[in-house]
Amino acid sequence: MQRYTDFLDRNKYRLIGVVTVITLLLSLSLKHIAYEGNYRIWFDVDSKIITSYDTFRDTFGGDDTFVVAFEDKEGIFHPKAVETILNLTSVFAKIKGVQKVNSLTNYQYISSEEDDIVIEDFMEDTVDLPSKRALALHDPLIVNHLISQGGKTTLISVKLSTFQGSDEAVNIAVMKKLQQILKQIQKETGYHFYLSGVPAITASLVTVSQHDAMLLMPLAVMIVVVMLWLIFRDVMGVIVPSSVIVFTFLIVLSMQMLLGYKLNNFTVNIPSFISAIAIADAMHLFLAWVYYRQKGLKNKEAVTVALQKNFLPIAMTSFTTATGFATLGLSTIEPIATLGIAITSGALIAFVLSVTLAPAILLTRKESHAVRPVQFLDLSKLTGYGAFIKRHDRMIILFFMGLFLFAGYGLRHLKVDSNSIKYFSPDTTVRSGSDFIESHITGPMVYEVVLDSGKKEGVKDPEFLNQIGRFEKALKERYPVVRFSISLKDIISRMQKVLNPDADTTLPKEKNLVAQYLLLYAMSLPQGMEINDQVDTHERYLRLTLNSNVQDTSKDLEMIAWIKQWWQTYTPYRADVQGQTAIFAYMQSSVTDTLIVSIASTLFIVMLAMFLIYRNLKMLLLFIFPNVAPLVLVVGAMGYLKIHIDIGVAISVAVILGIAVDDTIHFFSKFFDAIKVKPFEESIDYVISHSGNAMILTTLILSLTFAVFGVSSFIPNVNFAIVTVTALNIALLLDLVLLPALLSLFYSREKHYCTN
Numbered sequence: 115m116q117r118y119t120d121f122l123d124r125n126k127y128r129l130i131g132v133v134t135v136i137t138l139l140l141s142l143s144l145k146h147i148a149y150e151g152n153y154r155i156w157f158d159v160d161s162k163i164i165t166s167y168d169t170f171r172d173t174f175g176g177d178d179t180f181v182v183a184f185e186d187k188e189g190i191f192h193p194k195a196v197e198t199i200l201n202l203t204s205v206f207a208k209i210k211g212v213q214k215v216n217s218l219t220n221y222q223y224i225s226s227e228e229d230d231i232v233i234e235d236f237m238e239d240t241v242d243l244p245s246k247r248a249l250a251l252h253d254p255l256i257v258n259h260l261i262s263q264g265g266k267t268t269l270i271s272v273k274l275s276t277f278q279g280s281d282e283a284v285n286i287a288v289m290k291k292l293q294q295i296l297k298q299i300q301k302e303t304g305y306h307f308y309l310s311g312v313p314a315i316t317a318s319l320v321t322v323s324q325h326d327a328m329l330l331m332p333l334a335v336m337i338v339v340v341m342l343w344l345i346f347r348d349v350m351g352v353i354v355p356s357s358v359i360v361f362t363f364l365i366v367l368s369m370q371m372l373l374g375y376k377l378n379n380f381t382v383n384i385p386s387f388i389s390a391i392a393i394a395d396a397m398h399l400f401l402a403w404v405y406y407r408q409k410g411l412k413n414k415e416a417v418t419v420a421l422q423k424n425f426l427p428i429a430m431t432s433f434t435t436a437t438g439f440a441t442l443g444l445s446t447i448e449p450i451a452t453l454g455i456a457i458t459s460g461a462l463i464a465f466v467l468s469v470t471l472a473p474a475i476l477l478t479r480k481e482s483h484a485v486r487p488v489q490f491l492d493l494s495k496l497t498g499y500g501a502f503i504k505r506h507d508r509m510i511i512l513f514f515m516g517l518f519l520f521a522g523y524g525l526r527h528l529k530v531d532s533n534s535i536k537y538f539s540p541d542t543t544v545r546s547g548s549d550f551i552e553s554h555i556t557g558p559m560v561y562e563v564v565l566d567s568g569k570k571e572g573v574k575d576p577e578f579l580n581q582i583g584r585f586e587k588a589l590k591e592r593y594p595v596v597r598f599s600i601s602l603k604d605i606i607s608r609m610q611k612v613l614n615p616d617a618d619t620t621l622p623k624e625k626n627l628v629a630q631y632l633l634l635y636a637m638s639l640p641q642g643m644e645i646n647d648q649v650d651t652h653e654r655y656l657r658l659t660l661n662s663n664v665q666d667t668s669k670d671l672e673m674i675a676w677i678k679q680w681w682q683t684y685t686p687y688r689a690d691v692q693g694q695t696a697i698f699a700y701m702q703s704s705v706t707d708t709l710i711v712s713i714a715s716t717l718f719i720v721m722l723a724m725f726l727i728y729r730n731l732k733m734l735l736l737f738i739f740p741n742v743a744p745l746v747l748v749v750g751a752m753g754y755l756k757i758h759i760d761i762g763v764a765i766s767v768a769v770i771l772g773i774a775v776d777d778t779i780h781f782f783s784k785f786f787d788a789i790k791v792k793p794f795e796e797s798i799d800y801v802i803s804h805s806g807n808a809m810i811l812t813t814l815i816l817s818l819t820f821a822v823f824g825v826s827s828f829i830p831n832v833n834f835a836i837v838t839v840t841a842l843n844i845a846l847l848l849d850l851v852l853l854p855a856l857l858s859l860f861y862s863r864e865k866h867y868c869t870n
Contacts, residue, residue, distance in 0.1 A: 129474045134361075141364050150377075153701055156447055174564075176274070181558065182296065184308065186267075191246060193240040201299070209272075209291050215270065216260075218268050219238070221255075224605070224609060231609070231612065259556060269555055285313040292309060308551065310544055312695065314547065330822050330823060333822050350479060355397055358471060375448075383765070387456070395428045402423055403476055413481055420473075430779050435457065439453075453765075500795030503798055503858055507854075510851060521749075525749060525753050528752060529759070530710070532666070534698040537829050560661055560662075560693055561693050563677060565681070566688040567656065568654070599661070603621070605632075606622070609631040667699050671699055671700075720775055721734060736856050740852055741774040743848055744844040760829075763830075780805045785857070788800040
């Protein structure tokens with residue numbers, strides 16, 4: 115190690131300069147940083163889910179629809195409200211990327227005059243509003259769809275062009291334009307408008323991730339710098355850890371951009387994960403240097419001993435972290451693979467910088483500069499702690515075992531669940547809009563059920579149409595969250611009522627009559643209001659649209675499975691559930707499950723690596739227990755509180771494992787060095803004096819850093835912050851209290867005490 119330190123000392127300025135220049139050159143790629151919220155990135159390229167959805171889009175024109183709603187306390191049917199609807203319908207239709215706008219005013223109302231069928235806009239002006247109100251409130255195709263039951267709330271849907279709707283840039287542009295228009299109309303009318311819909315979710319995923327990256331990440335870095343200064347009150351105490359942290363995540367982020375990856379709500383926190391890895395390595399090295407400088411060693415000697423004592427544990431922590439999270443890089447889901455590659459490369463880069471750049475910076479310190487002791491906490495002279503642990507080891511173990519049993523019981527209440535709307539805080543545009551629509555008019559979540567009649571022109575078969583009615587009744591009885599449903603069956607039923615008011619059935623009994631109704635209806639529609647988004651060109655497949663309240667993903671998937679099973683069991687026909695609401699349900703379930711499996715693989719690899727290092731199965735169990743236990747305690751508490759595991763919680767598990775394992779490795783490394791020549795009690799004191807400061811201060815800084823994400827508008831980030839901060843502090847407590855108690859019991863049984 116002395117030769118290595120001599121090499122660093124001779125080349126310290128050259129090394130610092132080269133690393134800085136390389137980092138700055140790589141960072142130039144960050145000017146091309148981009149964000150994406152497209153659902154496609156969450157599925158592999160051969161996904162049947164995406165293939166089926168693309169077929170749906172090609173057949174029916176997609177489901178990319180914004181929804182705008184507003185309320186008038188006096189009712190929608192008076193001049194001010196109607197003029198507002200007319201104005202918005204006209205203005206929205208002129209937005210680039212919008213295909214058509216559906217509202218109460220241009221709803222194609224079917225009526226008859228003598229023997230003629232009339233299909234026309236429901237309201238073209240503010241004339242005769244009382245009669246229009248009476249008609250609308252008794253029309254099942256309007257109530258709970260375009261207006262609320264009491265007629266005080268209305269909804270306007272803005273459908274995007276088929277191919278542009280899948281482009282998140284178009285979603286964002288249209289959403290901004292809609293917000294600009296609504297802001298202006300709000301000033302003129304005093305109405306408060308609410309905006310939601312699947313494109314709004316996609317656009318919000320991008321804008322929220324951009325906000326978090328631009329605001330929260332710099333804030334997190336600032337907190338790290340401030341905390342380092344408050345703790346050390348020394349320039350070196352800020353520069354050494356900060357340089358390793360900043361350089362590591364700049365290099366990793368630059369590599370991500372050069373490889374063509376974009377940031378999303380999942381990967382936007384990569385700098386946080388990298389910081390968590392980098393700060394642990396840098397803090398252990400720096401605090402060891404401070405410790406030996408305080409002992410009177412000269413600067414170069416202190417650097418040499420600090421490297422000697424920490425090189426192996428830093429290498430081990432980096433290796434286990436990199437090897438473990440490399441499994442994520444094998445995932446076919448791009449964001450998870452990106453995270454795995456980033457953490458793996460970040461762990462290795464942080465190791466390299468910790469043993470090159472950090473000591474090189476320390477070697478620039480002049481001998482005449484005094485080294486300040488740690489300002490916040492100093493455990494370097496702690497004695498008697500090991501003796502305390504030895505006296506109370508059984509009591510400590512029993513106490514924690516009781517906590518684990520209690521937490522373990524809470525696991526039975528735990529569910530892996532989420533919902534795309536619930537990913538946003540209630541004050542965000544898309545969430546508040548969704549909540550308003552659900553509470554005032556209809557379900558904001560839209561499912562597209564594709565019904566297969568089994569043959570060409572099969573949708574005209576009266577039996578097929580009657581089965582749709584039976585299905586809708588059964589569905590709403592089984593799932594009351596379904597508030598509204600509509601398809602061409604309802605149009606045919608209306609035509610039957612208008613043209614044959616004395617008929618004894620709501621639907622025609624003859625296929626030819628159904629065909630005549632459809633032809634007559636299609637020919638009467640204005641341009642842009644065709645039925646080709648409701649039925650395919652061969653008239654085999656029919657589109658049934660459902661509006662449902664927001665519910666957990668597990669309920670979504672249950673309902674989707676029930677729909678498919680109902681059609682397969684009770685009819686000769688088949689059904690498939692499509693639409694981006696369904697896509698998000700599939701996505702969230704598969705992503706969270708994949709992440710959990712990957713993390714389990716990570717833990718297994720870390721266990722295997724530690725077994726190969728220590729060659730002791732009992733020690734392996736002692737190593738794993740304090741790292742898994744924090745997860746059990748936190749997740750068990752989540753079960754009691756009925757908080758479900760979502761992507762944010764799953765991500766937090768990865769961070770918790772990384773930090774907890776690192777601290778445990780440093781603990782074991784120091785302990786095994788000491789136990790060879792010291793009694794157990796003194797060995798524990800040695801560990802605490804050499805690594806206690808770094809473990810506590812690292813946890814403190816990371817807790818404050820991750821707590822920043824608690825103010826995010828993206829709920830998984832909030833859950834990530836809560837779970838990570840809680841679990842990291844529990845992990846620290848277990849490493850400093852439970853682990854020594856377990857070692858005390860183990861060594862007393864094995865009679866492995868050493869004497870001076």
